[in-house]
Amino acid sequence: MEQGLVVTQLDIQPGECIKVKGKILSDAKGFAVNVGKDSSTLMLHFNPRFNCHGDVNTVVCNSKEDGVWGEEDRKADFPFQHGDKIEICISFNETEATVKVAEVEFQFPNRLGMEKIEYLAVEGDFKVKAIKFS
Numbered sequence: 001m002e003q004g005l006v007v008t009q010l011d012i013q014p015g016e017c018i019k020v021k022g023k024i025l026s027d028a029k030g031f032a033v034n035v036g037k038d039s040s041t042l043m044l045h046f047n048p049r050f051n052c053h054g055d056v057n058t059v060v061c062n063s064k065e066d067g068v069w070g071e072e073d074r075k076a077d078f079p080f081q082h083g084d085k086i087e088i089c090i091s092f093n094e095t096e097a098t099v100k101v102a103e104v105e106f107q108f109p110n111r112l113g114m115e116k117i118e119y120l121a122v123e124g125d126f127k128v129k130a131i132k133f134s
């Protein structure tokens with residue numbers, strides 16, 4: 001599988017926004033956007049699943065601390081379709097991370113109390129077109 005996009009050495013502060021623009025592959029099984037300290041310590045693993053790991057059309061969110069996954073949080077909304085061109089906006093504060101996609105907002109607790117985002121990775125069946133930090 002092609003290695004996805006990875007950005008390190010970031011210094012994203014509370015209230016700032018990471019915008020990931022791209023296209024969901026037409027035969028996507030799933031993709032993930034990870035933000036946190038590094039690949040082993042994630043504030044948020046945002047994982048829309050079309051059909052993988054036993055999930056169909058389900059957004060699974062989780063955290064990861066020192067390589068150990070936390071408790072999964074399955075969301076009710078699934079605002080994604082194969083082939084969609086989308087923009088995902090991620091921001092956070094001391095209590096939660098927020099992911100905005102189209103008109104839908106997902107919240108996930110900032111379980112690790114992270115005070116900045118240093119790491120961004122996009123994995124799976126998603127072709128990144130642009131990244132913007134604001």
Ligand SMILES: CCCO[C@@H]1O[C@H](CO)[C@@H](O[C@@H]2O[C@H](CO)[C@H](O)[C@H](OCc3cn(Cc4ccccc4)nn3)[C@H]2O)[C@H](O)[C@H]1NC(C)=O
Pocket residue numbers: 029030031032045047053054060061062069072123124125
């Ligand atoms: C019921 C007992 C087994 O539970 C299952 O355990 C699996 C293994 O831990 C859970 O799947 C894992 O869930 C994690 C989040 O909690 C991550 O999503 C794990 O995937 C990490 C990962 C990303 N990637 C790259 C990637 C990402 C998206 C699409 C394609 C490749 N490769 N591996 C994924 O393997 C899966 O979500 C979990 N299912 C349930 C219902 O709990």
